Amino acid sequence: MTLLDISDYTLDLPDGTRLLDGVSLTVAVGETVGLVGESGSGKSLTARSVLGMQPRGATTGGSVRLDGREVLGAPAGDLLAVRRSSAGMVFQDPRAGINPMRTIGDHLTETLRLVDGRSKSDAEARAVELLRAVRLPRPEDHLRQYPHELSGGMLQRVMIAGALTSSPRLLICDEPTTALDVTTQAEIISVLGEQRATRGMGMLFITHDLNLAASICDRVYVMNAGRVEEEGDARRVFRNPQAAYTRRLVAATPTIASIGPLGPVVIGEATDAASAPRSVVELPRAVDAEAPMLDVRSIAKTYHLHGKPPVRAVVDASIEIPLGSALAVVGESGSGKSTLARMIVGLESADTGEILVDGVVRTAMPRRRAERLAHSRSVQMVFQDPYLSLDPRISAGRAIEDTLRLHSTLTSRDARTRVLDLLEQVGLGERHATAVPRTLSGGQRQRVAIARALAVEPDVLVMDEATSALDVSVQAQVLDLVAGIRRERGLTVLFISHDLAVVRRVCEQTVVMRSGEIVERGATATLLERPRHPYTRLLLDSVPRPDWDLDALAAIDRTEGVPA
Amino acid sequence: MTAGRRVAGKLGALLLTLFLASLLVFFSRFLVPGDPVSFLLRGRKPTPEAIAQVTAQYGLDLPPWQQYLQWLGGVLVGDFGRSLQYRQDVTTVIGERLPVTLGLVLMAGAMIAIVGLTAGIIAALKRGRVLDRSVLVFLTMLGAIPSFVGSIVLIAVFAVQLGWFPSFGSGEGFLDTLYHLVLPSIALAVVFVVLVGKVTRSSMVDQLGREHVEVATSRGLKRGTVIRRHVLRNAIGPILTVSGLLVAGLLVASSIVEAAFGLAGIGSLLVQSVDRLDFPVVQAIVLFVVFAFVVVNAIIDILEPWIDPRSAAGAGAR
Structure with a gap:
């Protein structure tokens, strides 16, 4: 039975920017569906739309039906009902997502008391039950604690418990493990899987990590620039991607498993980097094995x-x-x-x-x-x-030039030439020299930072x-x-x-x-x-991969007692 | 660190601040030109004996540090010496006028809180829209009106033209006093509303963009509940800090308003006493202002762990 049915969903900002362009996806009861994409692909926006949390002033088209009810354009009261009973959401960063000034108990019981009208003791009993379900060690004590007293992994369990207070039919997880360590990620994933199974929920799992999606999802949708590029069985998409974008994404995703040469991978808009001169020069100094650098x-x-x-x-x-x-x-x-x-x-x-x-x-x-x-x-x-x-406020060229001038007595002209030289080395060009960081993408900025570090x-x-x-x-x-x-x-x-x-x-x-x-x-x-050390082994086992065995991992975790 | 130790630490810092302030307040009079004795004996042609007698009577013949110790000893038991102009105990002189100033400052404070918070909350909730900008422009405009101009305008409109409020004096009895203080309080509050309004707005806008607000929304809480329990609650810290800093400004600005409305408060008394070199009164009032400021801010400091539990855990916790 279809739980969530998004069809031909479009979303435009008031200034005419189209953020989502004909997105269609379904989640059935008991199914785990991955929504994979890079930042700006529209995956989080799609997920928030299910709860009616679109950006202010956005215009929408198509339909988003949850449990048979249309969410798009629904009156405020219906949206509250959707959020209170049909769908729950787990957010990326539990440190930011749980009010730091209120207790864990308040976070968990707030909706139970204010929305369901339960008594304080009743709500707390339910909260303790949920905290136990997400395997937190001391549920009664945690109720009195503040978020800063708990680790990131524990807090994410609290967030999951919080999303479960409404017994949702659909659980939306927006990068729930991205802010966590890899061993903690494995624990959280296993808690999520367990809860999904025991409650028979549908799960929409958003992630940028193809390995993770392939290891826990039944089906995945790959999104790019507001469109669904590819959909299908999770492992099939990972092993045998059809769409050109997915192929590039899979190629760019580092894995610990495959052993290949450290060759350059050209993907996406990498063309300017790839076309940069790659003349091989001699090492500046002879490698001296005696004295380490x-x-x-x-x-x-x-x-x-x-x-x-x-x-x-x-x-x-x-x-x-x-x-x-x-x-x-x-x-x-x-x-x-x-x-x-x-x-x-x-x-x-x-x-x-x-x-x-x-x-x-x-x-x-x-x-x-x-x-x-x-x-x-x-x-x-x-x-x-x-x-x-x-x-x-400082342009890329100036940032590099300042470093050069600080460390040498180059003339302005020589410094500029050197700046362009450095920018070229990191695959940028003259037009980037005058650009302020705001106008550069994340990758371009990191290239500038590298050029600046290399300048001296x-x-x-x-x-x-x-x-x-x-x-x-x-x-x-x-x-x-x-x-x-x-x-x-x-x-x-x-x-x-x-x-x-x-x-x-x-x-x-x-x-x-x-x-x-x-x-x-x-x-x-x-x-x-x-790996020889058990901790290295735990780290390696915690890295998600398509043939991931979470139960075995949980067993290692407990028997060898390697705490995070 | 336990709450008890923290409070003790704050109290220690408070006493130290007050001690340093007392030094500054007392010795600053030796920097000011003018001799209190010639004021006391003004208009007469005193004999050297008379001068010596008056000097000794007020303890002005002792070295400064002994004068300070005498003064401090008195201050600690509530004796601020005798006013030179009124020939009365300073405590009596100030005691008569303090209720008016306190009433004025409290009423103005309430107005600032109500109007500033309301304006700030409205602006934050309508951020980026016309209402937000209008509120900000209006607040800034109010903030640019000096108290004495505001006082004159208020008197001209509400006291003279419309006749709704009295323009002079502080009235008799509690209700009448309140009634007399309405216009002065408005004149005093006007300048400070902008500070509270702007801090409320920016602090709330900061919280509105936080993920925990989105989480609360996603759980089906009503918007009002989210604003109250997650936005406003978390925005309180900066608002309280600024409010604490306003105390000194309010007390000082009250002197202008008191003068404009003919109120016999400590503000107008301060101006008058400075004018007449009535050092004991000036010292007492300045010390009181410092005391009020330091105590209010210490209370806000002590309250901080209850406002933001993370601060109790020290700077390391974020």
């Missing part, structure tokens, strides 16, 4: 927070990267990988240990201007979010989750770009990431961090194929 010797960092037990962020970590090589540091949030990067870049001071870059000691945090300049000439960092790391020709480039905020196709472009620059210039790279699949594409060597300690290290391919 970056040599970090048992550094440690402990944070002493006021009134709290000290946090050992990094414990006795040692890494070495030979010239021209790339090392990945992999770990979940709180593993200390970013602290490690920040100490190397000189944004934090190490408590003990030593950091050598190209044989020069760079342990101390630079204080004076000359020290800062010297440090930043040797190590440069590309940050996670190019929307935040570029000054919104650093000995070591640190990339801290530099592709995590990007769409898969853009991520693929940026990864190719880094691979290309490494080939051409023999750049030494420290690549911080939570994503094992991405790491496989970029780095020869990988270390795995957990709670500040390096638990395993080795060649990336070996480490991914034959």
Whole structure:
């Protein structure tokens, strides 16, 4: 029986922009349907439309029927009824999605008390029951807690429990695990699957992650630019994509399973990057295996927070990267990988240990201007979010030129030439030099950030989750770009990431961090194929793939007791 | 950190602030030109003996730090010395006038809260629309009217032309006092409404865009409930902070309004006492204003964990 039936649904903004163009999809009772696409594809908009939450002033066409009732153009009272009984929604970021100023209990019982008119004790009993259903350890205690007292994974369970308070027939999940660590993601997915099965709900699962969609959905719809590009059996679409867009998307999606050459993947609007000159030049210096370019010797960092037990962020970590090589540091949030990067870049001071870059000691945090300049000439960092790391009022060219002028005495003309040179290296052109970040896409911004980091020709480039905020196709472009620059210039790279699949594409060597300690290290391919440490194995097993066995994973999780 | 320790810490900071303020208030008089003794003996040709006697009588012959300690000792038991112009205890002089100013400030505060919050909420809910812009323009316009101009306009229209309200004095008895304070309160409130209105608007607009508001909406709560429980509730913090900062401004601005409406409050008393070098009164009033400001803001600080539970967990929690 069809639960949700969207047919030929269009949505236009007041200014005439068409955001959704003839979207049709169905979800049957008990079915899990994936809605896959990159940012701006309209997948979240489609999902919100089911609950009548369109942008203000938008005009709609076609039909969205939930449980036989038309949602489009329904009066406000009917929309409230839809939200109160027919469909529930789980949002992406539980930190943002649960009111930080109210207790967990208030979040859960609010609709029960205010909408269903239940008594406080009755509502709390129901809330406890739901918290137990999503496998939270101490339901009664959690009711009195505030969101900041719970971890992201626990909060997402609260969000799921909150969506279930209305016993919905359809559960819409909008990227419910994107903000979470990979092991936590596996847990949340298994909770969602269990609830869907026991309650016989239909589930509309929105994600940008094709691997995830293929591993948990019955059918998927692939969306791009407001249209459905392809639909069909989830695994079939993943293994044998028909539409050109889906093929590109599958190709760009990094996997830990397939072993292939680190070749460039050309997808989407990557043409400008692909056509950029790729002349192979000799490595600037002979590879010297004796002295590593970056040599970090048992550094440690402990944070002493006021009134709290000290946090050992990094414990006795040692890494070495030979010239021209790339090392990945992999770990979940709180593993200390970013602290490690920040100490190397000189944004934090190490408590003990030593950091050598190209044989020069760079342990101390630079204080004076000359020290800062010297440090930043040797190590440069590309940050996670190019929307935040570029000054919104400074054009791309100026941003790079400023860096050049700070570190050298180039004339204006030479500096400009060099800027264009750098922009070309990252696959951008003269027209991008005058563009302010606002007018650039996420991928273009990250290219500018990389060009800026390369401008001073650093000995070591640190990339801290530099592709995590990007769409898969853009991520693929940026990864190719880094691979290309490494080939051409023999750049030494420290690549911080939570994503094992991405790491496989970029780095020869990988270390795995957990709670500040390096638990395993080795060649990336070996480490991914034959992990020795149980934590590495758990990480690998938690990465979604089409033949994913969640029950087995849950078993590992419990028997080996590897907490997040 | 426990709530008790936090409150104790705040109280300690409050006492320190008051102590520093007392130093500033007391010693600033030595920077001001003019000699209190010549004011006391104005119009006469005093003999040196008379000068010495008056100087000793008011303790002005002691070194400044001893004068300070004497003064502070008195202040701690509620004795602010004698007013030079009224030849009465400062406490008596201020005590007669304080209720008028407090009434004025409280009534103006209530008006600011009601009008500012309402305007801010309306503007936030209609953000980007004509009503939002009109409210903002109107508030900004009000904020640009100085209190003395506002007072004159109000007197001219509502007291003289329409005759609805009295234009002078503070009246007899409670209700009559309230009635007399209506126009002065409006004149005082007008300038400050814009601050509260704008903070309310921006704080609410910030919350309206948050995902937890969308989540609440998706769960089938009525819009009014969502606004009340999730938008307004979370927007309170900045509004309270700004309101606390307004206290000093209100007390100071009241002097202008009191003068315009012929009210015998501490604001007009302050102006008059400065004019006549009546240092004990000036010191007492300034200390009172500082005290009121610091205490109100300390209370708001202490309330913070109840307003935003994250602040109790320290800066580390987001």
